[in-house]
Amino acid sequence: MASRSNPSPPPEDTELTSGQSPPIYSLLRPYAAFPKKITGPTVWTKEEYEQNPTRWTHAFTSQEIKELGDATDQWITSGKPLVKITKEYFPFPTLAGVLANIRQILLDGPGFVLFKGIPVETWGTPKSAVAYMALGSHLGHAVSQNGKGHILGHVKDLNEDATRTDKVRIYRTNARQFFHTDAGDMVGLLCLARALEGGESDVVSTHNLFNVLQEENPRVAELLTQPIWYFDQKGETSDGQKEWIRGTMLYIEPKEGGRVFGSFDPYYVTSLKRFSDAGLVPPLSDEQKNALEVLESTCLRLALHMILEVGDIQFLSNAQVLHARTAYKDAAPPAPRRHLLRLWLSTPEYEGGWKIPFEDSNRRLRSGIQVNRTPPVANLEAD
Template sequence: MAPALTDALPTAPHNLTSSVPVDAFPDGLKTTGQHPPLYDHIRPFDRFPRQITGPTVWKPEEFRDNPEKWTHVFSPEQIEELSTAADAFLTSKTPLTGISKSNFQLPKLADYLETLRRDLVDGKGFILFKGFPVEKWGNHKSAVAYMGLGTYLGYFVSQNSRGHVLGHVKDLGEDSTQIDKVRIYRTNARQFFHADDSDIVGLLCIAKALEGGESDIVSSHHVYNTLAVERPDVLRTLTEPIWYFDRKGETSKGQDEYIRTSVVYLERGENGRVYTKWDPYYVRSLTRFSNAGIIPPLSAAQQEALHVLEATCNQHSLHMILDVGDIQFLANSHILHARTSYKDHAPPAPRRHLMRLWLATPENEGGWKLPFWDSNEKKRGGIQVDDQPPVAPLDAE
């Protein structure tokens, strides 16, 4: 593969202006947020590999009957180390938004978590932890220990316009058919295969649904290889920068309400890896602009690609169920994930509740070289609206 035209990136916008106030952003860094790609780094289809090889390519049958390959049960010693660090953090009275490796020290777990981080970013891309004692610890201490664990895998980025760096996947009774306004994680509707706006996503199960709400994941690199053989026309369509993604009103002053990009693109530089950035809800919700002639409607080829991609993901997915105290971490670079619809228990039983983390892994710390201006930023990606500071609520709001 020929090298990219240039590997240089423009100066980050926040480096062109004054520094971020530490009283609002404890580490002095703000989530960079959503933005269009650098279009001169978007490569044509003939520059893409014919086939992807390596540990990021896997089939569900490799793992379905071998849970030891993708699950890790916390040992009593590891739980004790997490508990001690969480208690020390709570005693310090530091806000959750200020948690970091420096004030959440895990001397024994640190090496294991660094190995895990590499496997998430460059390997199979997922893990399921079991045995996190959420019922014993309660939501506050569980959130501290969970976020403390997350500091060893990446940097917290905001997940919505409210600045949530600790998110909550919970049905709040919002109308899932209003896809131009409503984020699906705040409903009980099915989530189709997608990737979140971060390098790594974490989900900690606090409470399960009465039925449904189960997880499916797939190697997008295996999906790519399948499409390259069976539907190269679909794959070509996915690599073209003709896709518009909705921002559902979560925009800073002066920003567009949508982003034009491709679904499948390459890292910058020579022999760049294939990255998939996709969420059908954000593509289907733009009719308010296409009906007004502001952006083009989905073409027949795009509609076909949308359906073929979902069907191929379903065909090659690995199913898993998150029990209370389970933590799932996924890489968004080469894993797509989905969720079945669900039904909650009747009150007063708790509703299904997952605590969510979005974590960034900048390229100078081993992250992928993405065709975006913020690829070198610690808090790349996420959703940032103006100067909304980070917040870490202990429940959905």
Template sequence: MVPGLVENLPTAPHQFSNNNSVPQDIFPDGIRTSGQHPPLYDLLVPYDKFPKQIIGPTVWKAEDYTKNPERWTYVFNEEEVAELSETADVFLQSGIPLTGISKDNFPLPGLQRLLTTLRDDLLNGKGFILFKGFPVKLWGNRKSAVAYMGLGTYLGYFVSQNGRGHVLGHVKDLGEDASQIDKVRIYRTNARQFFHADDSDIVGLLCVAKALEGGESDIVSSHHVYNTLRTERPDVLKTLTEPIWYFDRKGETSTGEEEYIRTSVFYLEAPDPANPAAERRVYSKWDPYYVRSLARFSDKGIIPPLSAAQTEALQVLEDTCMRLSLHMVLDVGDIQFLSNEHVLHSRTEYKDYPAPAPRRHLMRLWLSTPESEGGWRLPFKDSREKKRGGIQVNNTKPVAPEDAE
């Protein structure tokens, strides 16, 4: 039987989890990645309650930046590189594992002000930046990973990116079959990635090695996409705001959890209890691969198949994102940080250099920015946790491999 769309709704007021009790021998900092959760359905609102237009710095157009790279790129200067290098060397000598990096043991007094400003811009502004001049070839993978993760601690908390507990991810073609979308994570292939948002507040990508061809990045303001659809295709936007979309979890589930999550693509922030009249911003959560991969459940009648309206909405959303997107190329030593709240990103298909040249390789971070530290009020039960989101399978230990595995 197809599950009802309003069954088992939570009852307000909600008891948000604080993730207080975790095994210290597995999670040394006492904080566990919360993992994936369905939304709190009674906090979702109908389409007519959504704003007719979004305004502000989160709404941007590609032409605002295409010819003005200085508005979205930052080149590390010699002093900043030296500070990263010295702090990374001290950390390496300390013997602390990579999973133990924090602002407390990775001081960056020279860069801290810049990173504080950047964090605010990622959360509340345009939502993206491209750093250049990170000396990855000089430092090698281990030191680069340490410096990169140390940088990341000033933007958020590391959360696990897969069922193996990777808090340092590696975007690299491992020869897996991209057509097996119900089993394979696309970042482990060379296939095109359609516009999507990762399961964290902020995503970082450090380019360690480039492809021979392709593997280039496109990003788009989901708020600009929202406004465009509101004008051009309000029927599609309405479909995208409805909690009728099932997302695959591809087996990365803890004991007793369902293999899929029913949610929306666009929805509003949760109300602010301290200020009920405060703005509720539009949040986007999307990845078409996770929607298309559910035939094993819909064929058996466990969940409904995509309707004609959903199939059209899926295509219109992708086409609109592509039409409005900003294209960028990551060179070796570039770091791209993006908001997953209001920016969608994609990647072109790519081809690697022949062996023995290194394959295209990006180090990835998923970072959490909880409510208590200025993060968005998300309509999920873990919104107030420090390491909200991510993928956590049972008590899998966080690890930070220095290369893909």
């Protein structure tokens, strides 16, 4: 399928991510405007996929690995920094077509894929990171994932206190992650090392979830579409920004025939007690608390479970897929800790991405987390 795009993208005068911002409230649609039932390729069930992994996996061929490895070696030899990687530097005679098809699956189809076979143990982290970012550059544009400007993230237990959800990002702990979306259009995870136990992945079709809620718990579905939810920024704010954002959990694209999409993380909702105690934001109502419980339990029932082996890459679209992670336990030293490299990718509207009711919908580096003018960095170690 050809990628949809406008001929003249808007000018960009910065390499900075647009960052988190409130929605344009006038573009939000009421619950009555949401469909009663969603149909199409974005709606899928775990039963369709769990016995047929070839439907959602792509095992790299030896030719593709050679093509990727050769191009990566050329980049490393050039001495250019990781933050400068774009698809123009990686034309990929064979892989480019594969990645173009995958991009359409991510944007307009089921919304997830698992690549298998990156030889990370042979290549090592530096070469694997370049190859991973090169692949990602064909799917979208890397955006900052935190206040430090990281466009190459490290999902690793850094012994931070997972109970301090007002300060700590859960990806830096070994705690369970509830079903959520990330602050980017797509998210990628490359597995460098597995945990001793746990750390496994679950994904759910947001559109299948919505259909089930509409049938079983329509009041919960309605609450998720209302702009009554406050989201913590956990201190990763630029000068003059509030420490929270008010929005919804489910949105509709602001256009004719617009699609439903999700945008939330329960940890960012339940971490606001310091502000609700001070009377700055309203506390969660009993209905909202129940909605969060129903949301998580329904996701657990509908989820497709997968295990990322060393050398696997999971890419998914946050618009129509929710994801979660089980808690995990690392092996004792000197065994390596569980370690995944993460990308958040922007797919702006003018490049065929979803239209979103936010002011940066048509911006190249949209969403993500940006603090003031912190420049992008891509470190090879977690910090």
